[in-house]
Structure formats: structure tokens, C-alpha cells
Amino acid sequence: MxxxxxxxxxxxxxxxxxxxxxxxxxxxxxxxxxxxxxxxxxxxxxxxxxxxxxxxxxxxxxxxxxxxxxxxxxxxxxxxxxxxxxxxxxxxxxxxxxxxxxxxxxxxxxxxxxxxxxxxxxxxxxxxxxxxxxxxxxxxxxxxxxxxxxxxxxGAFTKVMTEDELRVQENKAKLPPLGWVYNLSDFEGIARKILPRCTFAYFATGSSDEFTIRENHYAYSRVFFRPIILQETGYDVDTSTTFLGTKVDLPIYITAFAGSKWAHPMAELNLQSAAYDANVMQMIPKQNSYSIDEFFAHVPEDQNHWYQYHFDTDEDIKNVGTLIQRLEQEPSVKGLFFNVDLPTIGNREKDTRMRAYNSAESQSLSSIVTSDRNYASLSWKDIENIISSTKLPVCLKGVQRGEDVVLAAERGVKAVVLSNHGGRQLDFSRPPLEVLAEAQQMLKEKNLDGKIEIYLDGGVRRGSDVVKALCLGAKGVGLGRPFLYAMAGYGEDGVTHLLEILKGEVVNNMKLLGVGKVEDLNESLVDATNLKFRNPRVNDVLYDQGYMPLKFPVLEE
Known part of the structure; x- marks a missing residue:
């Protein structure tokens, strides 16, 4: 023994x-x-x-x-x-x-x-x-x-519903018909009632005092149109354009964001299907709910995608070649976008406070929400190495000053996204619309206009916002939160309806502006004199009603 x-x-x-x-x-x-x-x-x-x-x-x-x-x-x-x-x-x-x-x-x-x-x-x-x-x-x-x-x-565990889960269940039973949703802010108002409080807070909040998240939107209210009259544009408006040489039917794209499964079980597949039907560009996030193989198994070869990636570790930078080789095998991938605004996570105070008060309801959120986290150190040399390793267009996401747009153009970067991460990183970063005007002027001074495509995201809630950005020189405009809100209430149908709303508003604004094609939009059609005049501002009632103000700590009962 x-x-x-x-x-x-x-x-x-x-x-x-x-x-x-x-x-x-x-x-x-x-x-x-x-x-x-x-x-x-x-x-x-x-x-x-x-x-x-x-x-x-x-x-x-x-x-x-x-x-x-x-x-x-x-x-x-x-x-x-x-x-x-x-x-x-x-x-x-x-x-x-x-x-x-x-x-x-x-x-x-x-x-x-x-x-x-x-x-x-x-x-x-x-x-x-x-x-x-x-x-x-x-x-x-x-x-x-x-x-x-x-x-x-x-056997099985007994499901014990929290007060918030009961609230969500009750409100979902009262969901208004999709036909009652007339604008993007409507989706946000509905999502606020049918999502768990912590989930909505994660989607909706920004960093610190949240000046940037609000300014991203308010900047559009400081730009006004200058319509032209008696134009032979007719009634047919063409909203199609090209993104990095790829034809799309709308000058907008679905930007990359994490947490889609908290909005809807089908997550990014909702976005993929609706984007394909509308021929709209979808930016696939690194933090996709599905693996690369799982996601692309659903993708038709003639769909159009960009792929967004950020570097968590130095090892990610060393191994990026393997990722690029894998993505090059997918015919739908038309560009690579690398985040350059993530040396660390912003001070997302409101979201952190909400999860602290509702710890039982925020467990899954905590897996990707980490305030004390540093990312890999990325340099221009790394970007140049990536450019030399692939034939796909290499682009930067998170650029926040005109000088860096110029540097990107000089180094062969094909496009930049002017973005402050939806106001979730450095508070008091300027709104992308303001950076757009600055970057365009600097590119002209360096004779680099036309050498690089400029996109932006953050704060877009109307088709008029899209048209204003295009007039100021943007090639296209990205939206994130509105798609999460649309999915939360209505899944793929909500995403489709959102795209229809935006297209209708873009067409309407272009007709009233006297323009029949996207390429005819230019800075002579807007007055951006007050773009940098940040205070005072005109109240946007729908946006302000959706905004959740910061609050002081509550007293224990």
C-alpha cells in the first residue's frame, strides 16, 4: 500500500x-x-x-x-x-x-x-x-x-430580481412603437428607462466635470447655415460618398465602442446587418462581443468595414503584424484605425460613483471599466512600422490638434478621426468640430489639403450636425452612443430606423441648403465665426433633458 x-x-x-x-x-x-x-x-x-x-x-x-x-x-x-x-x-x-x-x-x-x-x-x-x-x-x-x-x-439557481431589474422589465413592457421615434434623442430617452441604471451610466457619461462631452454637442449649435438659392439641384439628393476609396451611401459611419451586448444580446451583429442593408461603413471594435472568426462568419464579402484597435501592452505592439495578416484575409476590411488617445483611462467619475452605489447591479461592467489602468506606449515610429507592413490604409483615431493632423499627413497616414473618445478621456479637450476647422487651415498652409481624409465623432445627434461637419471639410462623421440606445430598445430594427432618420434629415438639410451632392458641400455654406465662442450658448432642450448632471454623495438612510 x-x-x-x-x-x-x-x-x-x-x-x-x-x-x-x-x-x-x-x-x-x-x-x-x-x-x-x-x-x-x-x-x-x-x-x-x-x-x-x-x-x-x-x-x-x-x-x-x-x-x-x-x-x-x-x-x-x-x-x-x-x-x-x-x-x-x-x-x-x-x-x-x-x-x-x-x-x-x-x-x-x-x-x-x-x-x-x-x-x-x-x-x-x-x-x-x-x-x-x-x-x-x-x-x-x-x-x-x-x-x-x-x-x-x-437543479437550477433561483433568479432573484433586483429593484432595478424589475423596473427595467416593467418599462420594456411599455416600450413605444418604433414609429413614435422621430429623432436620435428619442432613442436616448427610451434607453434611459429600459436599461439598468449602471449600464446607461456607463454608456452616457464622460470624464471629470463632463465639459467636453457636452461641448462636443454644443459646438454644432455655434455653426449656422448660409443657404444658396435658385440652384438647379432638383429634388433628387445624392448622399453617397467615398471613404478611403470605398463607396458608401451615407457620409456617416458606425464608430467602434465596447459594451454592445449590454444594449442587446445580438450586439455588433445588429450593427453589421443594418449597416450592410444601408451600405453604411461599420467600424469593428477591438472589444467586440465576438471573436474575429465568429464575427466575420456572418459578414458578406461585399460589405464595408474598418477595424479599430488599441494596444493594451507592448506585446500587442510587437504582435500587431499577426493581427494585420488575419484582417487582410477579410475582403470587407477596408482600413485599420489605431487609437492614439489611450495612454490611460480618463477620470470617469460619474460612472464610477454610480457603480459604487449599485455594486450588485454593476458586476459585469467592472470587467472592462478600470480607472487605474495604463496602456502601451505608442510612438510615431510604431505607426510608421505598421504602415510599412500592410497595404491596407492605416489611420489614427483620437487626434485632438491640427498639428498632429499635419504630422500624420506627412508620415503617410491615410486618415484621422478627430475624437476625444466621446468626452470620456481628458476633460476640457476641445470639441472635434473646432479641431476640424483648425486642422483644415493648417493643412492648407502646408499644401497638404487632399493628402489625408479627416473624420470626426462625438456629439452628433442630427443630420444638420453631419452636414455642418462636411461643410467644414470632414469626409465623414461617426456616431456611437445613439446606436447603443437604438439597439437597447429595438435591436436591429432600431439601428435601421436610426439610419433612416439620419438620412432623411441629411437629405432635407441639403435640399434647403441648395445642394444636391455631398461633394458640393463646402465652407461657404456655413458661418463658423462663433465656433470658438463657447459661452454663452443656446439651450438644446432635448439634449439637456437627456443629460444627467453630476450629483453630490447621498446621505445614508
């Missing part, structure tokens, strides 16, 4: 079938060996896994004991009860349920990219809903090699 000693914690406390697994005696007798053989391959896998090697001995031993104990006593075949799973909710004894399968994730806690606290929020519970609010099946498949499978769940 020989003895295998397993370091472990109390296992299955309160269980009638097994109280503790401290020492497992492996006898030479055949009948005991037979019991043990069913666990041998699984145990060998655990002992060889990176998770086992990187984890504390106690943690790894606990996982081993769990597998041996459950296999020897047949619990894996019988199923693991809800009560049993709930017992394992501690850092040194952590189980979760995913798709009806019970996993010991104790060893994985310290390896989780989002930190151990994210998993501990669902410890001893069913994590399926919160997992799929962020991740996809492919993510789970990649994770499985680092988890310890315990067995199937027997």
Missing part, C-alpha cells in the same frame, strides 16, 4: 456523501484501482496544466482533491446540487456555473485578466448570464483549459 497526500481545504462541507478529502489511500487491490482509474486522465491533465504550475500549492491541491473526491464518489455523474455549489464561494474555494456545468476556478482567480474580484462577484453562483454579457462561446472554449471541470449542475 502507498499513500498519496493531497493538500486541501474542507470540501463539500455539510454534504452527506463526503465531509473532507485529506488523504487518499491508493491500494494495490484491483477493486480500489478500478475506482481510481476513472479519474486518472483528468488528474494527469490538471497536474500538467499551466494553471496548476502557476498556482499556490494549496489552491492546486484543492482542485485536485475536488476532482478525485467527486469522481470517486460518483458525484460527477449524479450532478452537483445548487446548495453544494453555493458553499464554494471563497478565494481558496471558488466554484462557478457556466451553461449548466460546474467549474472549480480557484486556481484561475489569479490568472483572470480582469482580476480575481470579477470572478468572486459570482463565486458559488451561476455566472452564465454575466459571462455572456461580455464574452462569447469562443472565449469560454479558450478558458476551459485553465478551469477544473467538476460536473453537471443538478
Amino acid at each position: 502507498r499513500l498519496l497526500t493531497v493538500l486541501t481545504r474542507p470540501l463539500m462541507q455539510g454534504s452527506k456523501s463526503l465531509r473532507y478529502v485529506r488523504h487518499i489511500r491508493i491500494l494495490r487491490e484491483t477493486h480500489v484501482k478500478g475506482l481510481f482509474n476513472s479519474s486518472r486522465s483528468k488528474l494527469a491533465t490538471i497536474l500538467k496544466s499551466p494553471t496548476f504550475k502557476k498556482s499556490h500549492a494549496l489552491t492546486a491541491g484543492s482542485a485536485t482533491a475536488a476532482v478525485l473526491g467527486y469522481s470517486l464518489f460518483g458525484a460527477e455523474e449524479q450532478g452537483i446540487s445548487v446548495d453544494e455549489v453555493m458553499l464554494h464561494n471563497k478565494p481558496l474555494d471558488c466554484w462557478i456555473v457556466l451553461n449548466g456545468e460546474v467549474y472549480d476556478v480557484t486556481a484561475f482567480l489569479q490568472l483572470h485578466p480582469g482580476g480575481a474580484s470579477r470572478i468572486m462577484e459570482v463565486a458559488g453562483n451561476d455566472a452564465t448570464e454575466k459571462f455572456y454579457a461580455i464574452h462569447s462561446d469562443s472565449t469560454l472554449e479558450r478558458m476551459k483549459s485553465q478551469l477544473v471541470y467538476i460536473g453537471k449542475l443538478k
Whole structure:
């Protein structure tokens, strides 16, 4: 007889079938060996896994004991009860349920990219809903090699709805018909009522005192039209244009943003389908709800996409060539856009405060919302290396001054997006519309106008905003939040309706302006004299009603 000693914690406390697994005696007798053989391959896998090697001995031993104990006593075949799973909710004894399968994730806690606290929020519970609010099946498949499978769940967890979840459920039953939505602000008003409070706060808020997020929108109210009359434009208005040589039917694009699954389960696939039908450019985010393979499996070859990417680590910069080679295989990808405004995360105070007050309702948000985070250090040299490595147009997203637009044009960058991350990064960054006027003037002075395409995003809520930006020299205009709000209430139909609203407003404004084609829009059609005159301003009633002002801390009751 020989003895295998397993370091472990109390296992299955309160269980009638097994109280503790401290020492497992492996006898030479055949009948005991037979019991043990069913666990041998699984145990060998655990002992060889990176998770086992990187984890504390106690943690790894606990996982081993769990597998041996459950296999020897047949619990894996019988199923693991809800009560049993709930017992394992501690850092040194952590189980979760995913798709009806019970996993010991104790060893994985310290390896989780989002930190151990994210998993501990669902410890001893069913994590399926919160997992799929962020991740996809492919993510789970990649994770499985680092988890310890315990067995199937027997029974189901009782869903206890919070007050906010009950509010959302009740309001969704009162959702107005889509035909009652007449403008983009309507979508925002509806989303505010049917999204969890923390989710809406994450979508809607900016950084610090939120001057920039508001100025992004108010800047458009400081530019006025100068219509021309008696033009032979007729009644047919052509809203088509080209983005980096690709023909699109509207001078707008769906910009990249995270968190689409919090708005709607189909997430970016809603956007993809509606964008294809309308022949509108969609910018695919790095933080897509789907893997590259999963997403592009749904994409027709004749669709038009840009791909947005930011560098989390220096390793990402070194390995960007592999990503580019993969994207070059997709015929729909017409350009690469790299974020240049993310050295760290902005001070998103309002969002942080909301999640602190509603910790139980903000667990899934915390996986991508991290205030104390630094990103890779990116330089012009890195951009030049990327340009030399691909035939796809390389573009920069997050440019905030005219001088950098000039530098980008001189270095062969094909396009820039003037953006302050929707007012979520550096508060008091200037509105992109103001930077646009500055950049155009600097490019003309350097004889570089026409050498680089300029796009912008942030604050756009009307077709008139789009037309004003085009008159001032933008090639196209991106929108983000409005698409999230439209998806939240109505899924793909909401996205389609939003595009129809914008197109109708653009056509209407162009007719009244006396212009029949997008390429005929120019700065002579607007008066931007007051663009830099930031105070006072005219109130925008719909926008102001949708805005949530900052608040002081509340007193405890």
C-alpha cells in the first residue's frame, strides 16, 4: 500500500456523501484501482496544466482533491446540487456555473485578466448570464483549459430580481412603437428607462466635470447655415460618398465602442446587418462581443468595414503584424484605425460613483471599466512600422490638434478621426468640430489639403450636425452612443430606423441648403465665426433633458 497526500481545504462541507478529502489511500487491490482509474486522465491533465504550475500549492491541491473526491464518489455523474455549489464561494474555494456545468476556478482567480474580484462577484453562483454579457462561446472554449471541470449542475439557481431589474422589465413592457421615434434623442430617452441604471451610466457619461462631452454637442449649435438659392439641384439628393476609396451611401459611419451586448444580446451583429442593408461603413471594435472568426462568419464579402484597435501592452505592439495578416484575409476590411488617445483611462467619475452605489447591479461592467489602468506606449515610429507592413490604409483615431493632423499627413497616414473618445478621456479637450476647422487651415498652409481624409465623432445627434461637419471639410462623421440606445430598445430594427432618420434629415438639410451632392458641400455654406465662442450658448432642450448632471454623495438612510 502507498499513500498519496493531497493538500486541501474542507470540501463539500455539510454534504452527506463526503465531509473532507485529506488523504487518499491508493491500494494495490484491483477493486480500489478500478475506482481510481476513472479519474486518472483528468488528474494527469490538471497536474500538467499551466494553471496548476502557476498556482499556490494549496489552491492546486484543492482542485485536485475536488476532482478525485467527486469522481470517486460518483458525484460527477449524479450532478452537483445548487446548495453544494453555493458553499464554494471563497478565494481558496471558488466554484462557478457556466451553461449548466460546474467549474472549480480557484486556481484561475489569479490568472483572470480582469482580476480575481470579477470572478468572486459570482463565486458559488451561476455566472452564465454575466459571462455572456461580455464574452462569447469562443472565449469560454479558450478558458476551459485553465478551469477544473467538476460536473453537471443538478437543479437550477433561483433568479432573484433586483429593484432595478424589475423596473427595467416593467418599462420594456411599455416600450413605444418604433414609429413614435422621430429623432436620435428619442432613442436616448427610451434607453434611459429600459436599461439598468449602471449600464446607461456607463454608456452616457464622460470624464471629470463632463465639459467636453457636452461641448462636443454644443459646438454644432455655434455653426449656422448660409443657404444658396435658385440652384438647379432638383429634388433628387445624392448622399453617397467615398471613404478611403470605398463607396458608401451615407457620409456617416458606425464608430467602434465596447459594451454592445449590454444594449442587446445580438450586439455588433445588429450593427453589421443594418449597416450592410444601408451600405453604411461599420467600424469593428477591438472589444467586440465576438471573436474575429465568429464575427466575420456572418459578414458578406461585399460589405464595408474598418477595424479599430488599441494596444493594451507592448506585446500587442510587437504582435500587431499577426493581427494585420488575419484582417487582410477579410475582403470587407477596408482600413485599420489605431487609437492614439489611450495612454490611460480618463477620470470617469460619474460612472464610477454610480457603480459604487449599485455594486450588485454593476458586476459585469467592472470587467472592462478600470480607472487605474495604463496602456502601451505608442510612438510615431510604431505607426510608421505598421504602415510599412500592410497595404491596407492605416489611420489614427483620437487626434485632438491640427498639428498632429499635419504630422500624420506627412508620415503617410491615410486618415484621422478627430475624437476625444466621446468626452470620456481628458476633460476640457476641445470639441472635434473646432479641431476640424483648425486642422483644415493648417493643412492648407502646408499644401497638404487632399493628402489625408479627416473624420470626426462625438456629439452628433442630427443630420444638420453631419452636414455642418462636411461643410467644414470632414469626409465623414461617426456616431456611437445613439446606436447603443437604438439597439437597447429595438435591436436591429432600431439601428435601421436610426439610419433612416439620419438620412432623411441629411437629405432635407441639403435640399434647403441648395445642394444636391455631398461633394458640393463646402465652407461657404456655413458661418463658423462663433465656433470658438463657447459661452454663452443656446439651450438644446432635448439634449439637456437627456443629460444627467453630476450629483453630490447621498446621505445614508
